Amino acid sequence: MADAPRLQLLFEGHCPDCGVREARLPAALPDAGDDFDWRVRDYDGFRMFMLEELHARFPERQRWTPADLEVVLVEVLAAVLDQLSDMQDRIFAEAFLETARRPETVRNLLQFIGYDALAVARSKDQIASDLSEQASIKALEDYWRGHPHAMDQARRAGPREIHTQKRMVTTEDYALRLREHPLVAAAHAWSEWSGSWFTLHVAVIAEGGRRLDHVAGDTPLPYEDDLKPLIENFHERAGLRAPALDTTPPPSVRMILRPYVDALRMAGQEVVLRDPRYVGISMALSVTLGANHFKSEVRHAIAQALGHGPQGFFAPSRHGFGEDLYSSDIIEVLMGLDGIDNVCLNRFKRVGSQFPDRVEAGFIALDGLEVALCDNSRADPARGYYRLTLHGGRGG
Template identity: 55%
Template sequence: MARLPDPVLSFPGGCPDCGRREVVLPPVLPEVGDDFDWDVRDFDGFRLFMLQDLAARFPARTRWTPADLEVMLVELLATQYDKLSDMLDRIAGEFALETARRPETVRRLLKLIGHDVLRRSQDLGLPPFDHAPAPGDLRSDIERLEQYWLDYPDKMDQERLAGPRLIRTQRRMVTLEDHELRLVEHPLVERAHAWSAWGGSWLVVHVAVIAKDRRRLDPPGEYTDALWRDVVDFHREREIGLPDRLAQPSVRAVLTPLVESLRLAGQAVEVADAVEVGVVMRLAVQVSPHHFQSEVRHAVEQALGTGPGGFFEPGRLRFGEDLWASDIVQALMALDGVEHVCLNRFKRLGDRFADQTASGRIALEGLEVAVCDNDPKHPPRGFYRLALHGGRKG
């Protein structure tokens, strides 16, 4: 520690009014040269530097051997410096997510940026929480997760990469495309279409949706266990509220928490049903002589059905997409046993709509979506008449 110099008072000539205060300052400390190479980080570097310093201090000594006491002390010091240097590198590496190697550090850094690995693993039932702990295992959930990462470092690296990607993913609904994409991600939505319109005071974003299995938005919902499980996982992963299944919530009630959590503040969003346009067709199919009519009829019903891969599968046709007769003929001509297809009637359901067989096109616009369930119980949802010629009976 530097010391303040002591002042000395003197009274030359014995006069009490002629005193002087004298301070003798210490000499300036000499500058110490810094010739240490701060880039030295390992055993060989530390050992070489200290041996060079010894050789410079004792130039008269020209021979140094590993058995010399000085060389042994140098190597002991170089070993400790190497350990301290490695410790310093490890500690510095734990401050960054890319270089951290300790499971507890990776978990804390991910939580710091908003990615709670522990909670996510517990909610989704990911390892090691995909099974109950062994009897007598008194470890906490944090200890179980960190031990799992020690046993499987590749799983920790996967979370290390997934964390920043998840929090950087844009999930807010800003543009019209965002409204469509966020709703289509939901297990209950097959397709969505968004547009904006002036609501009298401000712009309102309208989103029309085609729900799973063509459910309507407002009637009470009945969901299968598998579908409801997907819905629960979707909401839990995004930390979004969900109505109680026992209350039979409608599709709108399930989608409302999602819309409210992702829409912009002050932006009004209204969800509406698609406008389904029933289609009426009359088809004549020439069956190959080597095929049974029953087989071809079943194949046509599947090709034009609403099941997976069917032409009228919910969500396959886009909003406002025109329906072309050539697409239907192409779908039927691709079936085995079909030699020729003739479309004799092709129109919208209703007497006020003209037959479009000649033009081969039913024009749709806006929120309209073509449907043809061919269900006698629901004729407004479209139907067709199928006549088979040729082939084998049966």
């Protein structure tokens, strides 16, 4: 090791107060020899190199045995150097996504390139969706330790996210980014010339059939307990303040989506959120049941199959904007239920006497922002209804 420089105060000339501080530097260290193989990385390499060095320094000694103290020290040092070399390789490997092994390092590296591993894990049900941010991180890292293949899948999918547009630039970006919101079942965007500039319109189908704004006279629907954590976590990951969903009345869909759109839209771009035009469907169905099936059970199964729940035929996300409604699709859904032998569609039309029956045509044409709807609610027949007649089966 080099010695520290020594300082000395010298007084030269006739002035006793004029001193000069000089530093006497130590001799320069000798140059490192070029006989060291910097590629030595393991125990055998370190041991052989040190033994060769001992033999070169003490050529008069002709015999070296494993019991010699010098050989024992060489092997101990070689073992320690092997461990340090392995530690160095591991630490260096953690700096790159391709070679990182620790789940926390992989998650941080993926986050640097814009890949949200937590959101992907929630969508695949690898971790619970109602956990806090810190609890979700710990759950994901524990899951990756138990399932290394899942971490490898995220490692491969992350770099592809670099080429994914995260902001709302094109018309398709507006629809795509809004579809990622847990409150949006479907979205469609288009641009219109207003006379002075282009205005971008986005039609949104919200979960549960909600409208963008509360309608006067109707009781606003509260947000379900399983939907609240999804919305809060989504806004937290987007860097937005989580909406207050427990207020009375609850915030409208537009109030929740507006900050998200403003955070990602192009500067100076006017964006208008719009509701779809729901088209109520009127149907009359005659269903023949099997001899051993109860009418009440089949009626309940039909109500679920034609309902607007998550698995229902008229679920908000099942039909797109302007997508024609075909009678064959309805018959196919009903024929797939247990206990139904035959289905006859006697009426198939839009709600309203001005619209013709479309049974013979087999489809109802929809256009623009129109979306088929059939809530089958006596309180609001304009949102669609059906008349069901059951034949055969067992009573009760």
